[in-house]
Amino acid sequence: MLYVIQSIVLLIWLIYIIRKEKYSARAMITAYLFFVMVTDIPEITFNQLLEFYKFPTYLFVNNIKDNQMGIVFSDGIILPMTNMIICHYAIKTKKPWSVAFVFAAVYGLLEWIYLKLEYLIYYKWNIWISISIYFLVSRFIFIFASKLMQYKPPLPYFIRIGTSTYAVTAWFGAILGGSLAGLYQWRPYIFQHESADDRFSELSISLIFALLSAVIIPKTKQKYRPIFFTSFAVVAIIISYYSRGQGWLIYNNWNNVLTAIRWIIPFAVLVWLDRWESMSRGTAD
Numbered sequence: 001m002l003y004v005i006q007s008i009v010l011l012i013w014l015i016y017i018i019r020k021e022k023y024s025a026r027a028m029i030t031a032y033l034f035f036v037m038v039t040d041i042p043e044i045t046f047n048q049l050l051e052f053y054k055f056p057t058y059l060f061v062n063n064i065k066d067n068q069m070g071i072v073f074s075d076g077i078i079l080p081m082t083n084m085i086i087c088h089y090a091i092k093t094k095k096p097w098s099v100a101f102v103f104a105a106v107y108g109l110l111e112w113i114y115l116k117l118e119y120l121i122y123y124k125w126n127i128w129i130s131i132s133i134y135f136l137v138s139r140f141i142f143i144f145a146s147k148l149m150q151y152k153p154p155l156p157y158f159i160r161i162g163t164s165t166y167a168v169t170a171w172f173g174a175i176l177g178g179s180l181a182g183l184y185q186w187r188p189y190i191f192q193h194e195s196a197d198d199r200f201s202e203l204s205i206s207l208i209f210a211l212l213s214a215v216i217i218p219k220t221k222q223k224y225r226p227i228f229f230t231s232f233a234v235v236a237i238i239i240s241y242y243s244r245g246q247g248w249l250i251y252n253n254w255n256n257v258l259t260a261i262r263w264i265i266p267f268a269v270l271v272w273l274d275r276w277e278s279m280s281r282g283t284a285d
Helices: 002-021 025-049 063-093 096-116 127-149 157-176 194-219 222-246 256-280
Strands: 184-186 249-251
Touching: 002 063, 025 063, 025 127, 025 157, 025 194, 025 256, 063 096, 063 127, 063 157, 063 194, 096 127, 157 194, 157 256, 184 194, 194 222, 222 249, 222 256
Parallel strands: none
Antiparallel strands: 184 249
């Protein structure tokens, strides 16, 4: 429940900030998707691939599923919203070192509480590493806070569309596949543990398409961009079907039609996001 409580508190805090400062929906979506990618890649690496620590949420009996739920809370809700809040205070106070110190201290204390209550378990980690990361990340955020929250000016479009592609495609896999819902599972036997194998495979595909989007989409005329997003979806479906044939993708309560839908929907969302950006501001910056 501790993860749920913290998520609710952060959501209320962030909504208050957005309403008070009248930040645009476009900026908030961009910032959120940006921070999902920024937090997800290192978190998956440290938690599942290297097994430095685990996130027991005590919401599931199965420990693997429980840890995956903790990653969803951490990467998909808590850390992105925290980083958006840090951006806001970095802009308002113009005192990046003070903001970084305060957030590192607060989150260091929260992590200590999580440890004491056993909502966080260290294996090859310690709290001072976490506090150092909190401090450095909070300070680094100041560099591009106004570009994310206020679009003054926005981040270059290749960064925005690349991070959006990763976040949108990865979110579907985090919820539907692997150890959480378990509707399907990637198992190319790169890692010994099934959950690490699944997350590495799924996120590698998302990262590849993020890089392709970052390179191709900003250089493409607006009217042709849906063709490229559609092509990406088709390639992802083909990769999935081929992997299924090789035994690298396992269907539990899943089938080929659902696989196609799983990839069509996120790329359709990206077409919409891209058009939204183009209607409000140039996307070839």
